[in-house]
Amino acid sequence: MSDFSSARTEDSDLxxxxxxxxxxxxxxxxxxxxxxxxxxxxxxxxxxxADDALQDALLRAWRGLVRFEGRSSLRSWLYTVATHTCLDTVERRGRRAMPVDLGPSSDRAVVGEAPLADVAWLGPYPDAGLAEGPAAPDARYEQREAVELAFVAALQHLPGNQRAALLLFEVLGFSAAEIATTMDTSVASVNSALQRARRIVAEKVPSRSQQRTLRKVGDARLREIVAGYSSALESGDAETLVALLTEDVTWSMPPLTHWYHGLAAVTDFAVRVPLTDCPGWRNLPTSANGQPTVASYIWHEGLGGYLPWALNVLTLRGDRVCEITSFIGPDHFVPFGLPASLPLRERDT
Structure with a gap:
């Protein structure tokens, strides 16, 4: 369909x-x-x-459509409505955290830790529907770069207005004047918010994005890393797992508060808990936040199968894993369309 025909169709639907x-x-x-x-x-x-905010935003847009005057594109107007909806949520609920935000790392494995339920934890994102490249010609970030864990975690350290300004400008390619209109403020205020937001994000986000790293690593090596991690977990092979990791690797497991930094601490945790104490694993490869991810299912004797346990999002530096973030809980599996359970395999009997 031509651009002219598409515009006529949109006008008619509007x-x-x-x-x-x-x-x-x-x-x-x-x-x-x-x-x-x-x-x-x-x-x-x-x-x-995000599910709730989008539903609320579209309801607001539907009810307020008569006030849309067409001075901006429908897309820009919908982003304005969605941004204000999210700002309302940020004001009510505050920011989401990662274990590293709550305290120092642990040198030794902590066994039997109870989840901390009164913290709003950062969660993983199913990125299967995200397009490659930037969302707009003027955007600085690619769409997948802008959902990487380090970037989204850094955004949580920004006040809502700075968060919104940075996303609208750097990810979506809005101008400072458009953002000022969207947020009912001045261009000077937008530029000030952008300056402060960029400084904080630059302190917390690596200069090389995961998308650039993954392209350099290549698909074949990436498959080897994911398969090696999965195999090591399933077979209890600490040597194979450690060979995949950097010296300064970190491992965190929200909603557990303890996290581990450095090869010695991570190895101690891995050997004492997932590789030894857990009853058995099966894994499926997937992708979250634009990063390679392993969906881990744990053996449940009573049900005779494997049940969802954690989504392990891997962050790479070069061709080694420098960070493992294990998002624990079966609720994380649903948005990814992952199976609710996995059956016993012949080799498990």
Whole structure:
């Protein structure tokens, strides 16, 4: 379909939607739903919060469509509505945390730790629907770069207005003037917020993104790393696991508060807990936050199968794993479309 025909179709659907045609409204927003959801995740650090925020934002847009005057694109207007919805959520709930935010690392394995339920934890994001490259010509970040764990975790250290300004400018390619209109403020205030936000993010995010690292590593080596991690976990092979890691590797497991830094501490934890004390593992490769991920299922004797346990998001430096973030809990598996259980294999009997 030509750009002219597409514009006419959008204008027609917009007129119908303003008259109360919800099917026309659905046709208007459906092509933008995935990128709006990713924006909500970047703002909020939680897939579940992003679900709620997007639903709320589209309801607000539907009810307020008669006030959309067409001075900006529909896409820009929907981002304005979604951003304000997320800012309301940030004001109510505050920021999401990672274990590293709560205290120093542990030198030795902590066994039998109870999850900390009163902390709003950062969660993983299913990135299968994200496109490659930037969301707009003027954007600094690629779409997948902008959901990488380090970037989203850094955003959580920003006040809501700085978070929104940085995302709208660097990820979505809005101008400072457009952001000022979106956030009902001045261009000077936007530029000030951007300056402060960039400084904090630069302190917390590596200069080389995971997307650049993964492209340099290559698909074949990446498959070897994921397969090696999975095999080591399933067979209890500490030597294979350690060979994949950098000297300064970290391992964290939200909602557990203890985390480990350095090869000695990580090895002690790995040997004492997942490689020894756990009853058995099966793993599936997947992708979260634009990064290689291993979905780990743990053996459940009573059910005679493997149940969801954690999504292990791997962060690479060169062709070694420098960070493992294990998001524990079966609820994380649902947005990824992963199986609710895995059966016993012949080799397990």
């Amino acid at each position: 007129a119908l939607a303003r008259d109360g045609d919800d099917a026309a409204f659905t046709r208007l927003v459906e092509p933008l739903r995935r990128e709006l959801h990713a924006h909500c995740y970047r703002m909020l650090g939680s897939t579940h919060d």
